[in-house]
Amino acid sequence: MRIATWNVNGLRARQDFLLAWLRLREPDVVVLQELKLHDTQFPHELFAAAGYQAAVHGQKSWNGVAVLAKKPVAIVQLGLPGREEQGARLVTAEVEGVAVSSVYIPNGKHTGHEDFPGKLAWLDALAAHLAAAHRPDAALVVGGDFNVCPAPLDSWNEAALRGHIFHTDEERARFQRLLDQGLFDLFREKNPSAREFSWWDYRGGAFHKGEGLRIDFLLGSAPLLARLRSVTIDREWRKKQAGLTASDHAPVIAELD
C-alpha cells in the first residue's frame, strides 16, 4: 500500500496538477489539505474517472481536508470535536482496514497572535481525540500539514527561528504528545538523519535557496510501522510541471507492505 499526504493549496487551482501526479505515482491513499472549497464543490466525478473516491470535509474559501483512495472509503469522523469553529481541519475514513485521518493544524500566524493559543488548544484536542477514538494497537495513519517543525533538523535555520512560530517548545511538546498516543513519524523512522523539507515559501525564491521546513507528516501506529518499507518527500512536485503552478508543499509518500 502506498499512502501519501499533500497540502495542495487550493484544489480548484491544483486539480490538473494533482491528477497528473496521481497518474504518475499511483498512490492507493492520499490525504489532502487546504482544499479551499465547500463539500458541494468537490469534483468527485473527476477523481472517480481517475480511479479514486473521496471522503471530504470542506468549507467555503479556506481550510478543507479529504481522504482519497482507490478502495472504498467509509467516513469515520468529520471535524475535530469541540474545535469546529476553527475550520474544517480533520476528516477520518476507514480504508482497507486502516483508519486514515487528514489533518490541517492551524497555522497560528506568530507567537504573539491570538491564533497561537488556538493552535495549541487544537493540538491538545487532537491528542485527546486520538486517545479516545483510536487504540494504539490498531492500524492508524494521521497525515497532514501540522504547521510544526518538530526538531532542529526539520528547519532550514533553527538558530534564527528557534522560539518563533513552528519552532516553539509549546508546539513541539504538543507534537510529541501526538507521538505519545502510539504514533511514529514515519519519514523520520526510516530517515533518521535526513535533512529534507516538505514546505517552502512561495516568496523570495525560498525553494531554490533551500529555505524550507519539514511540517507535513505521515504519523502511523505500530502495526503500520511494522509494514513500513520507505518514506520519501516528492520534492520534484514542488516544481512547476508542464506550465502548471505547484503548491507550496511537496507530497510525502510512504510505501507499506
Place this chain on the structure above:
DNA sequence: ATGTCGGAATTATTCCGA
C-alpha cells in the same frame, strides 16, 4: 524587496491568509 500564491469581494483592484 515583506519580492508569491489562491480565493473573496468586487468588477481589475485590493484585501486576507499562508
